[in-house]
Amino acid sequence: MLKIAKEKMPELLNAWAKIGKLYVPQDQDGVSNFLPWDGKGKLTLGQGNSVLPPKDLFFPRTETMYRYQRSGGALSLEEVVENEKQILVGIRSCDARSIALLDDVFLTKGYVDEFYRRRRENTLIVALACNVAQDTCFCTSFGIDPGRAEGVDIQVWEVDGSYILEAGTEKGRELLGQAPALLMEAGEGGLPEAPACNLKVDLAGVTEKLQQMFEHPFWAQICRKCLGCGLCTYLCPTCHCFDIQSENRGDSGIKFRCWDSCMFSEYTRMAGGHNPRPSKKERVRNRFLHKLQYFPERYGKFGCVGCGRCLSYCPVNMDITRIIGGIKEVDLNG
Amino acid sequence: MVEAVARANPLVPELGKIIKIVDETPDVKTFHITTEKGKPFTPLPGQLAMLSILDVGEAMFSITSQGPEHLELAIKKVGMLTEALHEAEVGQTVGIRGPYGNGFPLEMLVGKDLLFIGGGIGLAPVRSLINYCAEHREQFGHMWIIYGARSPADLCFKEDLFQNWPRVPNCRVDVTVDKGDENWTGPEGFVPAFVEKLNPSPKGKIAVTCGPPIMIKFVLQSLEKLGFQDDQIITTLEMRMKCGIGKCGRCNLGSRYVCLDGPVFTLAQLKQLPNEY
Amino acid sequence: MNTLTEKMRALARELLEKGEVKYIIGWEKGSLWYQSPPVFIDRPEDAGRLIWDEFCVNNLAKYLLDDKYLEGRVGLFVKGCDARGINRLLQDRQVERDKFYLMGIVCPGVKDPRQAAGLSIEQREEVPLAAKCLYCAHPEPVVYDVLLNEAGEAYRPKRPAGERFEDVAALEAMSPDERYEFWARQYQRCIRCYACRNVCPACNCRECIFDRSQSGWVGKRMAGSENAFYGLTRAWHVAGRCIECGECERVCPMGIPIMTLNKKIIKELNELFGEYEAGVSLEAEPPLGRYRTDDPDFS
Structure with missing residues (x-):
């Protein structure tokens, strides 16, 4: 294990930023997000979760898929291939799990999403262990260890004014080897104890129960306060829905994909007007069933990681921990 | 990182051309599409294709038939893309990708008598199966096609209905219209009632039905009345789709994606899924 | 429990028992001490979920749009700005005045739950007034059927002398x-x-x-x-x-x-x-x- 003093971290980031485009949580106008590091930003490492999850790096808000050009009568098409190296520094264990879940979606079940795969394979991930749980954290309910992230290239812990770094993969070892002057041997010394979460959910039997709850009046009840905005879906690290659209300028244009939200009416509305999920009841139901029933059925894992973003930011506090509690309380015979 | 193997990107279409347009009804046209290398791909009956006019939009359509060098897609005018397609002329460049979806479960149909029930443009996906069965005639039992449209003008695939399919050995075709005109001498009435009147026996049969949702709903009731079991009934679903490969999320029925695990389902399978289509 | 909460519960229970309203829209306690999200109360026995505290930040007026064609009335609580929201909907001809019963609250200003994140309940007083309340000129509801508390200096937020613009x-x-x-x-x-x-x-x-x-x-x-x-x-x-x-x-x-x-x-x-x-x-x-x-x- 290696070590670097906290105040030296920007230097390490500077060194790594020469290897690839480096993203690290920074403050912009009071909002903490993963932003490209230019050596001058205000780091928010060690504070709570970023507002937006890091999924943006693999599955950008907007991504050009291909360009087309008309010249004379002929039309040509060119795929956009993004192979830039990225280094993602400071993600938490919950977000690391979310990337594993996105891998299931984009890389398995018959088709590989090439846009996602390229960005994913070109990204090194450096996780930072949590020393403190936020009020809204409940990752431990999903078996996530806030003190050690899954499947990352480097794990970092903050201990007494220093960062301790440990490589988890060969690529991580290589990255640590890139800045030998800045890193020293950590020596002996314990790692900080992972914090306990304030919020907990009991997930036992939830999926099986939901399999019998599709028509239950529960959904008509819980959807009432939902405003039908897309905030939860965009801040959710595991939500992966997208739209594909084109934008034209004269004889040329682009086909892009962008985040989309199952909470929007247009999402499932078909040409001709039929909408299988016409009101917020169906949309809210679909969102929670997706996280708690459909995702487990399809991929064998819950589609929630307990990052708490929706709890912190939903304008009306649609609280998934309470909804899970409510599901547990439903009397199916009642 | 160097790409060792060039991979095909399933979200990027191939460019193709419309080589023939057939006017089926006032609002349905069949488009014959090919690419420079020939047929874009070889779909199974009931599979789907994502067709685009690049600067307008992209949408999923059932593939209604295929030739050695082309695919055929029968498309009804309902929205922006389909309107643009209806205005297109032979030679128009299109994007096409696929095939998507499961297609009809041929292994389940082999050796069985087949009852095809279609309404309006809903004959499009079923037509690919009818043509397959006609080409592999010895593998299937009796074929019975029951089809209906709003009016004689709205009948799709007239050449098939009145010339090609009646000539297929051991195949019967019955056509109805909701309301006839002065030249119409055939039966009148809605498809579900027509099916009940024709009274096909469920014995050894598989029914394949496709049409407008309201028609499907009542045809299913009629079939149940006639004694068909849930695993003897096959239908296809339509949902809004964007990616076609089970990633973009919107065509889910429970944990299944219609673009990937559908669009063909037995009624028995559908009854296991949320009623949200 | 504060007196306003008690009044809210009693009135809600009474309105529901008498069938004066189909349901009540108010606020309840969320998972965390600083969350007081909207709640819909259909039965008199659930009126005890209603609360009033400084985190009742949501404007409930918008929910009237979800039930425009309800037969009967909806009861809802309105702070100063919520009541202006009601007038907004009325003036825009989105809702009809006889479709809802307004229970007015003179608002001392509310607090933004996001600004309380990380604090303990003992630090309650340290949570600042929500930005939106700093320049509020109408803590008293401008429209209501019944007013649950009286206007007075006690309810006036301690606003900085800052200018509205x-x-x-x-x-x-x-x-x-x-x-x-x-x-x-x-x-x-x-x-x-x-x-x-x-x-x-x-x-x-x-x-x-x-x-x-x-x-x-x-x-x-x-x-x-x-x-x-x-x-x-x-x-x-x-x-x-x-x-x-x-x-x-x-x-x-x-x-x-x-x-x-x-x-x-x-x-x-x-x-x-x-x-x-x-x-x-x-x-x-x-x-x-x-x-x-x-x-x-x-x-």
Whole structure:
């Protein structure tokens, strides 16, 4: 294990930023997000979760898929291939799990999403262990260890004014080897104890129960306060829905994909007007069933990681921990 | 990182051309599409294709038939893309990708008598199966096609209905219209009632039905009345789709994606899924 | 339990028992001590869930749009700004006055739960008043059927002496290039979640143009220009109709100072058409929603 003093971290980031485009949580106008590091930003490492999850790096808000050009009568098409190296520094264990879940979606079940795969394979991930749980954290309910992230290239812990770094993969070892002057041997010394979460959910039997709850009046009840905005879906690290659209300028244009939200009416509305999920009841139901029933059925894992973003930011506090509690309380015979 | 193997990107279409347009009804046209290398791909009956006019939009359509060098897609005018397609002329460049979806479960149909029930443009996906069965005639039992449209003008695939399919050995075709005109001498009435009147026996049969949702709903009731079991009934679903490969999320029925695990389902399978289509 | 909470529960129970209302919209306690989200109470025995505290930040008026065709009345609690939201909906002919029963609360100002995150309940007093309450001129509901507490100094928020258009002045002090850079940076962050629109009582179109991406007016690409087009379109659409409840800015996860944009427009409208506060009076028409021959632009 290696070590670097906290105040030296920007230097390490500077060194790594020469290897690839480096993203690290920074403050912009009071909002903490993963932003490209230019050596001058205000780091928010060690504070709570970023507002937006890091999924943006693999599955950008907007991504050009291909360009087309008309010249004379002929039309040509060119795929956009993004192979830039990225280094993602400071993600938490919950977000690391979310990337594993996105891998299931984009890389398995018959088709590989090439846009996602390229960005994913070109990204090194450096996780930072949590020393403190936020009020809204409940990752431990999903078996996530806030003190050690899954499947990352480097794990970092903050201990007494220093960062301790440990490589988890060969690529991580290589990255640590890139800045030998800045890193020293950590020596002996314990790692900080992972914090306990304030919020907990009991997930036992939830999926099986939901399999019998599709028509239950529960959904008509819980959807009432939902405003039908897309905030939860965009801040959710595991939500992966997208739209594909084109934008034209004269004889040329682009086909892009962008985040989309199952909470929007247009999402499932078909040409001709039929909408299988016409009101917020169906949309809210679909969102929670997706996280708690459909995702487990399809991929064998819950589609929630307990990052708490929706709890912190939903304008009306649609609280998934309470909804899970409510599901547990439903009397199916009642 | 160097790409060792060039991979095909399933979200990027191939460019193709419309080589023939057939006017089926006032609002349905069949488009014959090919690419420079020939047929874009070889779909199974009931599979789907994502067709685009690049600067307008992209949408999923059932593939209604295929030739050695082309695919055929029968498309009804309902929205922006389909309107643009209806205005297109032979030679128009299109994007096409696929095939998507499961297609009809041929292994389940082999050796069985087949009852095809279609309404309006809903004959499009079923037509690919009818043509397959006609080409592999010895593998299937009796074929019975029951089809209906709003009016004689709205009948799709007239050449098939009145010339090609009646000539297929051991195949019967019955056509109805909701309301006839002065030249119409055939039966009148809605498809579900027509099916009940024709009274096909469920014995050894598989029914394949496709049409407008309201028609499907009542045809299913009629079939149940006639004694068909849930695993003897096959239908296809339509949902809004964007990616076609089970990633973009919107065509889910429970944990299944219609673009990937559908669009063909037995009624028995559908009854296991949320009623949200 | 505070007396206001007790009054709310008693009244809600009574209204539901007598069948005066079909259901009540109020606030309840969330998972955390600083969360008091909206709640719908259908049965008298559930009235005990209702609460009043400084985190009852949500404006409940907008929910009336979800049940326009209800047979019977809805009961809801309104703070000062919520009541202006009611007037907004009435003036926009979105709801009918006899369809709801308003229980007014003179509001001492509320607190933004996001600003309480990380604090313990013992630090309750340290949570600042929500930004939207700092300049509130109408803590008393402007419309109600019954008032649950009395207006008085005790309910007056301790506002700083700050000026209502302070943020606007800062913006106006910038050069056009600086201003452009400022807004470009803000809207670069926008994720188009439409929380600002959905929480806004003035955004009450039955179908929003931004839910029809096929219309071609605005692209779905989440890029600065398209996002800013959304922000500007919405700002113009609520021009003269914004009730200054500040909910749009409060709910924005990306910290975009949406109220600065709205206030700039309010300031301009005031200068052009005379002082006007939307939603305060049903009789006073919105400056852009009336037609007069003495209008400065009339010729």
